[in-house]
Amino acid sequence: MQFDQILQYTLSGLSTGAIYALIGIGFSIIYNATGIINFAQGEFVMLGGLLTLSCLELLQLPLWAAIPCSVAVATVVGVLFERLAIRPLRQPTPINLVIITIGGSILIRGLAMLVWGKDTHAIPPFSGDDPIAIGGATILPQHLWILAITLIIIVVNKIYFYHTISGKAMRACSYNRRAAGLVGIDVKRMVLFSFIISSAMGAIAGIIVAPLTMTAYDVGVMLGLKGFCAAIIGGMSSGISTVVGGLILGVLESLGAGLISSGYKDAIAFIILLLLLFIRPQGLFGKADSERV
Amino acid sequence: MKRDLLLFACFLLFIMSAPQFFAGGYLMNVLVFVGINTMLAIALNLLLGYAGQISLGHAGFFGMGAYLSGIMTTTYSLNPWIAMPVAAVVVGCLAGLIGLPILKLKGHYLAMATLGLGIILFIVFNETVDLTGGPSGLSGIPNIEFAGIVFDSDVKNYYLIWGVTLVVMLFSLNLASSRIGRALRAVHDSEVAAQVLGVNARILKVQIFALSAVISSLAGSLYAHTMTFISPASFGFNFSIELLTMVVIGGLGSIYGSFLGAALLTLLPEFLRGANDYDIIIYGALLMVMVMYMPGGLVRGFPDLFRKIFKKKAESGHA
Numbered sequence: 001m002q003f004d005q006i007l008q009y010t011l012s013g014l015s016t017g018a019i020y021a022l023i024g025i026g027f028s029i030i031y032n033a034t035g036i037i038n039f040a041q042g043e044f045v046m047l048g049g050l051l052t053l054s055c056l057e058l059l060q061l062p063l064w065a066a067i068p069c070s071v072a073v074a075t076v077v078g079v080l081f082e083r084l085a086i087r088p089l090r091q092p093t094p095i096n097l098v099i100i101t102i103g104g105s106i107l108i109r110g111l112a113m114l115v116w117g118k119d120t121h122a123i124p125p126f127s128g129d130d131p132i133a134i135g136g137a138t139i140l141p142q143h144l145w146i147l148a149i150t151l152i153i154i155v156v157n158k159i160y161f162y163h164t165i166s167g168k169a170m171r172a173c174s175y176n177r178r179a180a181g182l183v184g185i186d187v188k189r190m191v192l193f194s195f196i197i198s199s200a201m202g203a204i205a206g207i208i209v210a211p212l213t214m215t216a217y218d219v220g221v222m223l224g225l226k227g228f229c230a231a232i233i234g235g236m237s238s239g240i241s242t243v244v245g246g247l248i249l250g251v252l253e254s255l256g257a258g259l260i261s262s263g264y265k266d267a268i269a270f271i272i273l274l275l276l277l278f279i280r281p282q283g284l285f286g287k288a289d290s291e292r293v
Numbered sequence: 294m295k296r297d298l299l300l301f302a303c304f305l306l307f308i309m310s311a312p313q314f315f316a317g318g319y320l321m322n323v324l325v326f327v328g329i330n331t332m333l334a335i336a337l338n339l340l341l342g343y344a345g346q347i348s349l350g351h352a353g354f355f356g357m358g359a360y361l362s363g364i365m366t367t368t369y370s371l372n373p374w375i376a377m378p379v380a381a382v383v384v385g386c387l388a389g390l391i392g393l394p395i396l397k398l399k400g401h402y403l404a405m406a407t408l409g410l411g412i413i414l415f416i417v418f419n420e421t422v423d424l425t426g427g428p429s430g431l432s433g434i435p436n437i438e439f440a441g442i443v444f445d446s447d448v449k450n451y452y453l454i455w456g457v458t459l460v461v462m463l464f465s466l467n468l469a470s471s472r473i474g475r476a477l478r479a480v481h482d483s484e485v486a487a488q489v490l491g492v493n494a495r496i497l498k499v500q501i502f503a504l505s506a507v508i509s510s511l512a513g514s515l516y517a518h519t520m521t522f523i524s525p526a527s528f529g530f531n532f533s534i535e536l537l538t539m540v541v542i543g544g545l546g547s548i549y550g551s552f553l554g555a556a557l558l559t560l561l562p563e564f565l566r567g568a569n570d571y572d573i574i575i576y577g578a579l580l581m582v583m584v585m586y587m588p589g590g591l592v593r594g595f596p597d598l599f600r601k602i603f604k605k606k607a608e609s610g611h612a
Contacts, residue, residue, distance in 0.1 A: 037401035085581055094400030095347055096584050099541055102349075102534060103580030110574030221530065225412070228405060263420040270409035277406045278394040 004136030017250020022205035023227025026198030032174030033194035040105035042224020048206025049215030078199025235283020328454035334551035336508035342546035345481030350411025356528025358513025388506030430524030544590025
């Protein structure tokens with residue numbers, strides 16, 4: 001196997017990995033604030049892509065305006081989801097939460113199918129599609145956009161969580177919800193914030209990946225699950241280890257698809273997921289923490 | 294105990310007399326599916342409703358049963374009567390092996406792990422083209438033959454499927470009210486407390502997981518032999534969700550509830566013909582509404598509702 005080919009697979013793996021990382025951080029933020037694994041996370045990724053499509057084609061908005069618009073709409077859906085489904089739940093046992101977020105995800109997906117139909121849609125790349133040569137490999141400008149936007153989001157995320165009052169309050173919730181409530185943090189508001197942030201992040205991930213992979217009403221399932229896999233590798237952290245988890249997953253998947261078999265590409269992520277859950281449920285980098293299991 | 298037997302006898306009578314009314318019609322075919330889905334819903338309910346362990350990969354076990362049976366009877370031309378138990382044993386062993394590490398996980402993590410397992414199995418059904426025929430499916434699976442009767446019509450299949458389903462039901466009802474059933478419910482409520490009282494929760498969970506997989510595999514084999522054609526599309530993630538919906542709608546921890554849920558969700562699309570592709574929206578909405586407003590499912594939800602209304606009337610009567 002030539003070096004060039006491996007470089008090519010690694011480079012394209014890194015950009016898909018960045019997407020997984022964004023989705024994975026979305027999972028972790030909600031999980032840390034609420035203890036919920038939001039099975040509907042992938043649907044926000046789908047919404048991001050498809051809403052941008054509508055903004056571009058129906059409303060004829062320029063790209064720079066279409067992106068914030070669709071992120072805003074997806075975030076509103078996230079808020080509604082928290083308000084209408086999660087908050088009124090009378091018996092928030094884990095099984096009920098799993099079932100209700102699955103129900104929500106199916107509902108959102110079904111409504112998207114009603115609105116956008118079953119076809120696959122393409123979104124134009126942000127800045128042309130002339131390939132750029134790096135060593136013996138080539139990448140598209142969109143790959144660079146993905147990496148850059150992911151980087152920006154991670155930095156903003158870090159600043160929010162460590163240098164603002166509400167970010168610090170959210171971290172307090174993730175350590176101990178009751179204690180956070182006792183020192184005067186409005187836990188319910190933090191839960192709402194966590195849904196806002198992660199649905200917005202999911203939507204952005206969906207928008208930046210759409211020009212590369214196309215988008216359809218059902219892309220959310222796979223992307224969501226792989227994002228979850230990235231979060232598990234990262235030990236459900238909303239920081240750098242989930243990013244590393246996403247990148248590892250993206251590169252392994254891309255190499256596996258290229259060198260072994262493209263048919264089993266999707267299986268790779270789930271085999272990694274199962275192995276990790278069996279052997280190191282605390283994540284690849286985490287210390288043993290029996291609470292998580 | 295007597296009441297339980299009476300209830301089951303009534304149910305048996307109801308099921309066995311149904312063909313009198315529907316024979317010959319298209320509905321007969323749908324009722325065969327109600328039987329298969331009832332079996333699957335009961336299997337999942339034993340795990341989810343009694344032991345409190347979620348599985349989002351049961352369509353995978355269902356598919357394994359179907360494919361193992363299908364491959365053994367077509368490629369290796371074995372008799373279905375040999376293929377079905379072999380498939381069930383293989384699936385049971387596999388579920389037991391996977392169950393050991395997977396059932397250490399709880400709640401959301403268990404949900405994700407079983408979901409991953411289901412998707413891996415789905416990918417395998419699609420990709421092992423030499424064995425399964427891949428996405429285009431496996432055809433020419435023989436019907437079951439017993440004492441000279443070939444089960445090749447809807448009415449015959451109805452009796453075959455429902456015969457097995459009723460046995461599974463009786464077995465599950467018995468299991469639920471036995472010592473094991475009580476132990477399962479104890480594990481559901483508090484694993485630690487159950488363990489303190491001498492229940493080996495870890496082994497028990499694996500056993501019920503394997504049993505649930507065996508029943509699903511059996512349902513899969515029967516499905517393959519009645520349909521004579523199978524393709525991976527029937528065993529995907531969506532079907533796992535459909536099973537979950539059946540169990541939740543009918544009522545967690547109620548065997549008759551599983552029948553109710555399976556019947557409702559199998560018949561519903563037939564009445565919603567126009568909304569062919571959109572039934573998935575209804576599933577999603579149903580799941581959410583049930584969990585929010587009727588967590589006990591239809592079986593417990595309706596009596597509760599009546600009681601509430603009745604109580605309110607009585608109270609206003611006093612005032």
